[in-house]
Amino acid sequence: MNTTSRTEENYLKAIFQLCERSEEPIATNAIAHAMKTSAASVTDMIKKLSKKELVHYQKHKGVRLTDSGNSMATSLVRKHRLWETFLVNKLNFSWEEVHEIAEELEHIPSKKLIDRLDDFLGNPKFDPHGDPIPDSAGNFTFRKQISLPELAEGAEGVLVGVQDDTMTFLQYLNKLNLTLGTKIKIVERFDYDESTKIVINGKQEQILTNKVCLNLFVKTI
Amino acid sequence: MNTTSRTEENYLKAIFQLCERSEEPIATNAIAHAMKTSAASVTDMIKKLSKKELVHYQKHKGVRLTDSGNSMATSLVRKHRLWETFLVNKLNFSWEEVHEIAEELEHIPSKKLIDRLDDFLGNPKFDPHGDPIPDSAGNFTFRKQISLPELAEGAEGVLVGVQDDTMTFLQYLNKLNLTLGTKIKIVERFDYDESTKIVINGKQEQILTNKVCLNLFVKTI
DNA sequence: AAATATTTTTAGATTAGTCTAAAAATACTT
DNA sequence: AAGTATTTTTAGACTAATCTAAAAATATTT
Known part of the structure; x- marks a missing residue:
């Protein structure tokens, strides 16, 4: 089975976000804190992600995303930010309300759906918070x-x-x-x-x- | 905890749909067939739903939805049909493609989201398949x-x-x-x-x- | 460098949803 | 009505994700 569970996806996204703020390997505790779970659970999950080659991992040395882990996380970020844009621009939500809902929507798997949504929104480059939206190839403009x-x-x-x-x-x-x-x-x-x-x-x-x-x-x- | 899991929701919807075609209590096997699972799993789940008072259940007598089970299922149907309408009318999907995606989207919990979507779509009464869309109070036009x-x-x-x-x-x-x-x-x-x-x-x-x-x-x- | 503190991992248990196989209940047939 | 077939339930086991508590590894302090 080569699918990625919702939980695995959430871990990948958390690790991705931690990686954005540091060049160092990400500590188990940092992930536990981000995911609001125990360090023990994180270790278990890291092993699983490592077996699937989504993260680089050595015991006691923290993790980094592999290329494939990175591209999965990027795709999640793309989905998240496009849905946020939809909620704000089309459904008139205010930007503070949308995060939680987008957190759910980002797990809907269809790539076709998200590409169509992208077109429907006019292929925006940035979401309502000003964060860049990766394109369907995973590239995005980095804004310092x-x-x-x-x-x-x-x-x-x-x-x-x-x-x-x-x-x-x-x-x-x-x-x-x-x-x-x-x-x-x-x-x-x-x-x-x-x-x-x-x-x-x-x-x-x-x-x-x-x-x-x-x-x-x-x-x- | 008074939440309803994704799996429970899927069972409720399956039972709801079976109820539409018959006045009789719904048989365990019928549900198993609809859910593509074993009769044993269905019995387990029915017990759980029964404890939560979402279905009426007596051993070997099949199930019916309670009022609260019915209103949950109706809300799922509302979500499903509104999302299908969105996919077809706004994202230009053809009606055959949308079922599977709507099957995922219907589990997004926010009521506000779905009411806004309803407005965005112009409060449609029927989905692209011609099935009625329940309004936010759960009422819908039955079409024979x-x-x-x-x-x-x-x-x-x-x-x-x-x-x-x-x-x-x-x-x-x-x-x-x-x-x-x-x-x-x-x-x-x-x-x-x-x-x-x-x-x-x-x-x-x-x-x-x-x-x-x-x-x-x-x-x- | 030894002692202490912190972090990470392991071990073992728990819960939700599933399974198979067997037992019990109900329904059909002659 | 007795025997057979079908349906439903129970029993026991499995997996994924989690937990707590204890052990092991690493880091910090004196």
Whole structure:
């Protein structure tokens, strides 16, 4: 049997995402944490994936995806992001609601389905969160995550993360409608006080201090 | 835990469909046949569903759905038929291809998703096969299955079944593009030789003998 | 480098869904 | 109504994915 179970798929995707943030082999505990399960379960699953040649594995040395593991994970990411795009663009969901549903939809196996969906959506290159959507061959445009001060005047980015994740900071951002996925355009920088004027989601103008800017990470559009 | 597993859902749907064709309690073997599994497995599952009060069950007496089992099954049918409609109307699948994919999609749990999909599709009352789509409260228009001679002149129906399912007859139908799901309009009946002129899928005109008509079942539109 | 702490793996048990084979209940036939 | 056939249920075993607790390996501290 050469199929991949839903659970195996979820492991592959978790490992893929951990690999994106580090060149090192991924630790058992890191996977356990991502999958909200025990280290023992992870070891069991790793052995299985290793036997199927989806991961490289040596005892106590962590794992990396093999080429075939990587391409499976990429295909899952493609499905996930296309479904998210569908939910937001066609069914009018807001971007915060869609993750959980897309987590289910990404396991629907038909390749034809996903390619048709891709066409139906107009072959988008990025999902509503600003993350790149792999094409049917698995290629995608990598967009570096940069801090707001690195974004050129006139350029646009999508908010993808924050440095300072204290409650007070997040609440402040929330008040400005600066949530993950928000589109930010740099209008002008003022050398006088190092402040920056931005436009949020194409309409709301806002002045940010340099301190705030340094804590915001965006991906360019 | 009060959730319903994918497998339980598949059993509920199979029982629901068997209930549609008979007033009698559904036999273990009938379910086993529909689910392509052993009678032993069915008995095990029935016990579980019975404990959850989704079916009425007495040993050796077969099962019926309870109200709550029925409403779960109806919700699955709603999902299945809406997804099929989406696949055919929006993604340009042909109606024969969609069943298997919809079989997967129907297990996506979000009610909000399915209600939004319903709106997106324009709240269709019938799926591409001509089967009724339950609304979000579980109500649907029942359309009786009638043989072609019972369909009035000028009326339209969707082909949903055949009486004579010999290979030769099916091959003959295939040649005329008369496949399940095909739309048939009665144009005129000729008393002289009891033949009937129909239009297939809104374009192809065709004369059928009475013998053929008696073997075709349609649902009215 | 020895002792301690942490991480990872193993061992053994559990649950859901399945199976086969045998036993029990029901239905058909003469 | 007795015997045979069929259907349904039970019993016991298997697999996938999980768990806890203990053992083994690796990393850190003194």
